[in-house]
Amino acid sequence: MEKSDLKVKVLGTWSSPFVMRARIALNMKSVNYEFLQERLWEGKSERLLKSNPVHKKVPVLIHGDKLICESLIIVEYIDEVWPSAPSILHSDPNERAIARFWAAYLDDKWFPSMRSIGFARGEDEKKAAIAEFEKGLVLLEKAFGNCRKGKPFFGGDQIGYLDIAFGCFLGWLRVTETTSGIKLLSEAKTPALINWAHRFCSDAAVKDVMPDTEKLAEFAKMIASKRRGEAPPKS
Amino acid sequence: MAGGEDLKLLGTRQSMFTQRVVWALKLKGIEYEFIEEDLVNKSSLLLTLNPVHKKVPVLVHGGKPIIESKIILEYIDETWKERPILPQHPHDRAYARFWAAFIDDKLMEASKKAFALTGDDQVKAIESTVEALQLLEKELHVKKNFGGDEEIGYLDIVAGWIAYWFQFIEEVGGFKVMESAKFPCLDSWTKSFLQVPTITQNLPPPDELRFVFGAIRTATCPK
Numbered sequence: 048m049e050k051s052d053l054k055v056k057v058l059g060t061w062s063s064p065f066v067m068r069a070r071i072a073l074n075m076k077s078v079n080y081e082f083l084q085e086r087l088w089e090g091k092s093e094r095l096l097k098s099n100p101v102h103k104k105v106p107v108l109i110h111g112d113k114l115i116c117e118s119l120i121i122v123e124y125i126d127e128v129w130p131s132a133p134s135i136l137h138s139d140p141n142e143r144a145i146a147r148f149w150a151a152y153l154d155d156k157w158f159p160s161m162r163s164i165g166f167a168r169g170e171d172e173k174k175a176a177i178a179e180f181e182k183g184l185v186l187l188e189k190a191f192g193n194c195r196k197g198k199p200f201f202g203g204d205q206i207g208y209l210d211i212a213f214g215c216f217l218g219w220l221r222v223t224e225t226t227s228g229i230k231l232l233s234e235a236k237t238p239a240l241i242n243w244a245h246r247f248c249s250d251a252a253v254k255d256v257m258p259d260t261e262k263l264a265e266f267a268k269m270i271a272s273k274r275r276g277e278a279p280p281k282s
Numbered sequence: 283m284a285g286g287e288d289l290k291l292l293g294t295r296q297s298m299f300t301q302r303v304v305w306a307l308k309l310k311g312i313e314y315e316f317i318e319e320d321l322v323n324k325s326s327l328l329l330t331l332n333p334v335h336k337k338v339p340v341l342v343h344g345g346k347p348i349i350e351s352k353i354i355l356e357y358i359d360e361t362w363k364e365r366p367i368l369p370q371h372p373h374d375r376a377y378a379r380f381w382a383a384f385i386d387d388k389l390m391e392a393s394k395k396a397f398a399l400t401g402d403d404q405v406k407a408i409e410s411t412v413e414a415l416q417l418l419e420k421e422l423h424v425k426k427n428f429g430g431d432e433e434i435g436y437l438d439i440v441a442g443w444i445a446y447w448f449q450f451i452e453e454v455g456g457f458k459v460m461e462s463a464k465f466p467c468l469d470s471w472t473k474s475f476l477q478v479p480t481i482t483q484n485l486p487p488p489d490e491l492r493f494v495f496g497a498i499r500t501a502t503c504p505k
Binding site for chain 1: 334343346348349350353354356357360361372373375376379380383384417
């Protein structure tokens with residue numbers, strides 16, 4: 048109980064899906080925290096480099112004098128330190144293993160394939176990247192059917208670990224749809240996930256930290272022009 | 283004994299990832315059936331149980347597959363509570379998970395590249411491997427084991443490939459970075475890790491590893 052009274056801070060950015068995971072988890076547990084915003088496009092701050100010297104990335108959870116890095120590890124930490132309901136991870140070891148498996152898949156394979164769509168040069172590369180990405184969505188649609196057992200979320204009646212791990216990418220998925228001109232989540236191919244996405248984004252723990260798609264798209268343009276070495280837009 | 287007839291492990295004796303699961307099961311005294319897989323001709327059982335990645339190890343408990351070695355280790359620890367392998371406190375668990383991910387992502391990736399590449403690309407990969415090892419060396423400072431305990435745990439098990447497989451990766455890959463003078467803590471940890479009976483009794487013979495790594499290098503090395 049003493050542990051859960053210590054000051055909590057999250058080092059991150061409003062645009063990072065990984066930072067969102069930490070914030071959603073804290074919101075689920077009704078834990079107050081200070082959000083320390085990094086301006087990564089201006090370079091990595093001393094504060095970030097000290098807090099995460101190994102990877103130099105956000106999010107970092109600061110709990111008292113402890114630093115916890117890597118978003119999924121942070122989510123598990125939050126679930127363990129504040130074990131009161133709602134639970135983020137399922138109590139059954141097999142369900143936990145399935146959720147961890149798909150979360151690792153999302154981070155190792157699926158999200159990188161989404162980024163490939165944005166980085167693709169030429170129509171052929173773009174088509175190939177989208178095809179690869181959509182294969183992953185088909186797997187996730189099936190996994191959702193298996194995990195949910197007729198309930199609204201991967202986690203059951205409430206959002207859980209896998210909902211958080213996946214749902215955090217919805218903002219960037221919508222931006223990718225806008226910039227590529229292709230509907231990636233569709234009624235035809237991913238009917239269950241489309242509905243899940245609406246429910247997830249409306250969840251009380253999510254709605255205030257899910258970035259606005261237009262704002263994210265503007266941000267993406269700004270980063271892209273910075274990368275190309277252009278002057279920032281006047282607006 | 284715990285486990286019994288409804289616990290199977292699909293894997294290969296040479297796989298560092300399979301051996302992690304073997305060590306965990308044996309440390310906890312859990313009985314299981316080992317099914318040796320041929321990774322060149324993958325069985326329909328493996329492809330059914332792990333259709334996404336088609337890889338070993340796969341633990342099958344009561345007919346349900348559990349995939350990915352680190353996930354299997356957590357599953358084993360949550361299902362069979364005797365002789366815990368993960369630490370108890372949330373912060374220590376986060377620490378163990380963080381460094382396990384680092385070992386499997388950063389160090390493994392760099393080592394694989396150092397193994398498979400040649401020329402300048404190999405030089406760069408070797409530098410990355412050394413950097414990763416230096417970070418681990420720092421973490422081991424004043425500790426006997428990665429977990430800081432007298433007995434080996436999750437992070438030692440995950441790091442286990444460094445104590446044994448790594449030397450063959452170097453040998454077949456044609457590079458050498460692990461020297462006791464440069465990495466005294468890792469060297470000391472390796473020596474005590476390889477004295478744990480469960481570990482020494484469950485290591486593939488050197489010639490088997492040389493053969494497998496040799497075959498992989500021939501297949502993947504750029505001409």
